[in-house]
Amino acid sequence: MGAAGSTGSTEGRSGSASSAAGAPRGRDPVVAALMLGMTLVALDGTIVSTAVPQIVGDLGGFSVFSWLFSGYLLAVTVTLPVYGKLSDTFGRKPVLIVGIILFLVGSLLCAGAGNMASLIAFRVVQGLGGGALQGTVQTIAADLYPLRERPRIQARLSTVWAVSSVAGPAIGGLLAAYAGWRWIFLINLPVGGVALWLVVRHLREPSRTRPAVRPRVDWPGALAVFAAGTLLLTALVRGGIAWPWLSAPSLALLGGSAVLVAVTVVIERRAAEPIIPGWVWRRRPIAAVNLALGGLGLLMVAPTVFLPTYAQAVLGLGPIAAGFVLSVMTLSWPVSAALSNQVYTRIGFRQTAIIGISLAGLILAAFPLLPFPGEAWQPALLMLLLGAALGLFQLPLIVGVQSTVGWSERGTTTGSVLFCRQVGQSVGAALFGAVANGVLAARLGGAGDLDSVAHAPAAPDSLTPEAADHLRRAVDVAVDYVFVGAACAAGLSLLVLVFVAPRRFPVITDELE
16 A cells, blocks of 8 residues: 555645556446446435335335335435445445445345335335445545546536436336336346446456554444434434424434434544544544535425425426426536536635535525516526536535545545435425424414425315415415525535635545555
8 A cells, every 4th residue: 555645735636546447448337337326326216206106005004105215315324424434444346346235135125025114124225225335436436536537427427316317207107107116126126237247347446555453343333323323314304294393202312312422422432443533523624525515415405305396386387397397407517517627626626615605595595586476497497507506516525525535534534425415404304394384384374284285286176266376375485485594504504615614625646545
């Protein structure tokens, strides 16, 4: 293992060492494997959501079907930091192979599920694989390319998410309607099988000197992180939906998660090789990106969760058209991300991200200014601009923070920032859901619930025109408040970049260790 590289003062400087796959000409099969692996994760949510009616009709369990998504999300989120540390300790390849196998086994089990309870349990198995895929793919992408070329691979991975957001619902609907819902899981097998073959055959990691002492895995820390994250995310995901926020279950989960977080801190401080080492919060670049991307997860709830509801309930669009209003954001995002290196190589990662999040905050704050009821092109235009702004924000931060650490710390760093983004999204769903329901309750003079109220205007026979218009206006105001909250989240990320992030990221110029 070579010596750690020197720290450069110029952020645009690229690493001089070769990357994980060896020579550049050998990268293409590995890139294809990464894109296929990311396809499994990206398609999962959109393809499953369209088949929910068929799944519930076959297996029953309507009251708990939301755990198909919550269970998967919990497993992905709480395992991100664990897999990050394991990839630094044992290498990316074995972690990625295990992740693909777990995802495929989970998919096969889901396809054979005989009831809702078993399907939810098997979705958790899928999530255990999805956590390894999501974090390790991003880490290998940074290993493969030197600094100046990283936007290329990141743009490809962003394109996978863009295509999946558009194609996923269509594929899921077609499979559920003509082949049966079990095929939405079986379709993962050939895709994952090809990805697995490419990884086994073509991924070559840099040679490293074997440590004198066998690496020790902090299993108590991993278990503590998993338990604390599970309780906290369960409280955030289910609070206000399955039970009131101030009820005994919510208070018990939040209290239990607080205790487990304290236990985790104690364990990690004593561990020789902690799963979440203290330096991910002591180093200013990493701490700043953790917090800033937590803000990104928070604000992303507004467009991804509430915009489709707005498009259907307020604009009167169908599900497909409502999905298109949101999907235009995924068209501009990868383009902006791919071009961001033209900006950050000139003005730096921090300044580029500041420009992106400032624009995003202004765009989010402009949403309440849209006319009522308005036209579909108006929010679609805002989403197009929002995608471009967030491409300038997220990618420079991820590329920048990955470039401040060497190979042996990159997996932990990547897992940390992705974990914070996922937690921010869970907090945002709980927070903005409470805001929206509170606004509806105030506007409607009683208990309001966005899920039950939003689709009422679509049933004209059950409402008078005046009542339908009143409901539409109530939903419009509720979503406006959510977007104002999202703009505030963008403001918090901006403050983090201004006051916490260093002016220049200390880039390591020779990135292999």
